[in-house]
Amino acid sequence: MKKTRFFAFLLTLSMLAAVLLPGSALAAEETFAVKARNALLVDADYGEVLFEQNAHDKAYPASITKVMTALLVLEAVNSKLVDLDAVVTVPEAAMEGLAADGSTQNIDPGEQMSVRNLLYCLMVASANEAANILAIYVSGSVSAFVEQMNQRAQELGCTGTHFTNPHGLHNDDHYTTAYDIYLMVQEALKDPLFQTIAGTKTYEVPATNLHDARKMTNTNRLISRAEYLYEPCTGVKTGSTGEAGLCLVSSATKDGRTLIAVVLGASSVKLENGNTELQQFTESKRLLEHGFNDFSRKAILNTATLIREVPVTLSNEASTVVVHPAENMERYLPNGVDPADFRQLVQLDAESVEAPVEKGQVMGSITISYEGEDLGTVDLVALNDVERSEFLYRQQQIKEFFGRTEVRIGAAALGALLLIVLLRSTVFRPQRRYGRSSGSRSSGYRGRRRK
Numbered sequence: 001m002k003k004t005r006f007f008a009f010l011l012t013l014s015m016l017a018a019v020l021l022p023g024s025a026l027a028a029e030e031t032f033a034v035k036a037r038n039a040l041l042v043d044a045d046y047g048e049v050l051f052e053q054n055a056h057d058k059a060y061p062a063s064i065t066k067v068m069t070a071l072l073v074l075e076a077v078n079s080k081l082v083d084l085d086a087v088v089t090v091p092e093a094a095m096e097g098l099a100a101d102g103s104t105q106n107i108d109p110g111e112q113m114s115v116r117n118l119l120y121c122l123m124v125a126s127a128n129e130a131a132n133i134l135a136i137y138v139s140g141s142v143s144a145f146v147e148q149m150n151q152r153a154q155e156l157g158c159t160g161t162h163f164t165n166p167h168g169l170h171n172d173d174h175y176t177t178a179y180d181i182y183l184m185v186q187e188a189l190k191d192p193l194f195q196t197i198a199g200t201k202t203y204e205v206p207a208t209n210l211h212d213a214r215k216m217t218n219t220n221r222l223i224s225r226a227e228y229l230y231e232p233c234t235g236v237k238t239g240s241t242g243e244a245g246l247c248l249v250s251s252a253t254k255d256g257r258t259l260i261a262v263v264l265g266a267s268s269v270k271l272e273n274g275n276t277e278l279q280q281f282t283e284s285k286r287l288l289e290h291g292f293n294d295f296s297r298k299a300i301l302n303t304a305t306l307i308r309e310v311p312v313t314l315s316n317e318a319s320t321v322v323v324h325p326a327e328n329m330e331r332y333l334p335n336g337v338d339p340a341d342f343r344q345l346v347q348l349d350a351e352s353v354e355a356p357v358e359k360g361q362v363m364g365s366i367t368i369s370y371e372g373e374d375l376g377t378v379d380l381v382a383l384n385d386v387e388r389s390e391f392l393y394r395q396q397q398i399k400e401f402f403g404r405t406e407v408r409i410g411a412a413a414l415g416a417l418l419l420i421v422l423l424r425s426t427v428f429r430p431q432r433r434y435g436r437s438s439g440s441r442s443s444g445y446r447g448r449r450r451k
Contacts, residue, residue, distance in 0.1 A: 032290055034283050037245065037265030040178040041291050043332050044186060044251065044258040050291050050332060055178040056160060059264045062239030062247050063103065063126045063219075064181055065168030068149050069134060070123055070197070071188040073115070076138050078191070084116050093142070094132040099169050102128045103219070111210040120205065123197045125216040126238065131167035142166065156183045170241045178262040181249050185236055185260055189251060198235030198251075199223060221281050222250055228281040230288065236260075238280070246280035252288045259291045300339050300368050301329035301378055308346060308380075310363055315355035316389045323348075323363045326379040333370075343369045346380070355388035 032051065038059045041051040049055075076082040092109045105127040107113065113121075115137070121130040135145035142165065149163040158180035164171040188194045201224045205214040219238040221228035232252040239247040245265035252259050266280040302325065309320040333339075348364035360381050367377040 032294075034263060034287055035266060035279050036263045036283055038178040038262070039264070039283070039287060040182055040260075040262040041287050042182050042186075042260045043291070043295075044189070044260050046332065047186075048332050050259075050295055051287065052178070055262075057177060058160060058175050059177060060170060060174065060241065060244035061168055061176045061181060061264070062170075062241045062244040063128075063168040064176075064237050064239040064247055064249050065163065065166065065174070066122050066126065066131055066239075067181070067184050067188055067237050067249070068153065068163065069131050069145075069166040070119060070194060071184065071191075072145070072148055072152060073119060073134050073138055074188075074191050074194055077115070077193075082115060082138055084193075085114050087112050087114050088118060088133060088137050090129075090133050091136055094129055094136055096132070097142075097165065097169070098128050098132070098167075102167075102169060104129055105205075105214055105216065106211070107133065108210055111208050113205070113208055117205045119193075119197055120200065120203045121214075121216070123194075123237065124200050124203050124218050125214075126219050128167040128169065131165075135166040153180065153184070156180075156187055158183055168239055168241070168244075170243045178264055181262050181264075182260055185249050185251070185262075189236070189260075195235065198237065220248065220250065221278070222248075222285060228278070228285070230285045232288070232292070233285075234258075240280075246278060248280040248284050250284045250288065252292075254292050257292065259288055261287045261291070263287065294335055295332045296335050297330055298333045298337070298339055299328065299330055300342060300375060301325045301327075301366070303328055306383070307344075307366060308348070310348060310350075310382075311352035312357060312386050313352055313354050314388050315386050317355075318386045321353065321357050321363075321386050322383040323380040324383050325366060326360075326362070326381045329368065329376050329378055331375050337370070341370065342375065345369065348380070355386045357382050357384075357386040359383065359385050 034051075034053050037054060038057055039051065039053040040049065040055040042049050073082065077084045090107055090109050090111045090113070095109060098104075103126040105121045105125050107118075107121065107127065107129045113133075115134070118130045118134050121127040122134065132142055135142045139145035139148060145166055146163050149166065150161075153161045153163070153176075158176065160175070160177040161180045162173060162175055164174040168174070188198075200218060202215065202217050205216070207213045218224040220233070220235065222230040222233040223235070230252065232254040234251045234253055236249050236251050246267060247264045248266075249260070249262045252261070261284050263280050263284045266278075266283055269277045269279060271277055305324055307323050307325065309322055312318055312321050345367040346364065347367070349362070353363065362379050362381055364380045365377050366380055368375045
């Protein structure tokens with residue numbers, strides 16, 4: 001019982017501390033918004049969404065589509081289905097469906113170029129024909145490759161994506177979401193070669209059988225142009241069409257953290273000085289800085305926190321057991337947010353538990369939410385062992401046995417049977433009769449008849 005009182009004291013102390021200790025007031029945060037139709041910011045190391053703006057709404061990806069194209073080509077390379085340095089002869093079919101004013105490196109039918117250099121043309125210069133060439137080389141046809149694109153998107157958990165081509169030229173049935181783009185980029189960035197290509201500032205493709213050497217600069221100006229340069233940026237891909245607007249998915253690493261930002265449907269704005277501002281770059285930079293500067297990792301739950309006492313039966317040792325979080329919970333949160341303002345939802349598996357209880361036994365869960373958003377759920381486990389009383393256990397077994405319906409029915413039937421037997425042996429017992437019966441024959445002296 002001393003152990004129980006000690007745990008109860010700790011629990012009370014923990015609750016009092018939560019109530020009485022002063023906590024910082026929730027800082028008034030300036031509402032942050034991105035000048036674009038859709039936006040998303042995710043901490044890549046933990047997969048935690050830091051900011052979203054219409055992130056699950058349908059959007060056109062334009063050339064960001066090429067992230068998926070590059071991912072499938074590199075997966076074929078890693079599976080030994082395609083040789084990275086194999087020389088590809090460009091088929092005539094690769095020129096079909098391309099726009100005359102689309103991004104290109106003027107790769108011609110019959111030209112010979114390695115898979116590696118085609119990937120650089122695809123990602124650095126955003127050449128549309130490179131997408132078709134690689135698609136045909138990997139899958140035999142553009143249509144077969146597109147089928148693989150859609151299948152892979154489903155495997156990655158992309159629920160709002162449908163592709164019709166490998167380059168991103170507009171088609172009403174070619175769409176995605178900001179969140180789905182994040183899922184594709186997150187997977188692609190696992191490949192070291194993708195990281196290298198997507199973060200390459202400039203590249204030169206050696207001369208081919210039909211062209212002199214090609215020098216290209218990355219279309220992502222966060223890594224290639226001084227007016228938009230953002231040092232922490234490590235990639236990834238631009239895109240633009242009239243319907244999609246100006247788009248950019250970017251990654252950046254700073255102070256040991258990596259963020260992925262998606263900006264879709266941005267615009268170009270004419271400034272007072274006569275220059276034009278491309279807001280897919282300025283807004284992406286601002287979004288990334290928001291993540292690096294305005295968020296910090298905070299402890300939300302600690303395993304040492306005592307959450308609740310749960311009644312225990314069948315024990316003489318303790319009448320309750322204390323539960324606590326099975327693991328620590330941390331999240332990146334705005335700097336002004338105080339974890340004390342979070343809502344805790346405790347769900348116990350049962351209102352009470354029977355002994356024995358083992359230390360670490362799962363007793364329920366606790367969910368932490370803030371402003372209607374669930375931040376995470378953790379199991380609640382027993383803080384200590386509680387042994388069972390064998391006497392109380394046997395007593396309960398006997399009580400439960402006689403409390404069963406079938407036992408009660410059987411006992412009632414047995415009682416009724418005994419009652420019938422008793423009645424038959426007492427009330428309805430046959431009586432013995434004495435004397436001569438009317439039909440019996442008499443014997444003995446009759447006397448002499450008188451004459």
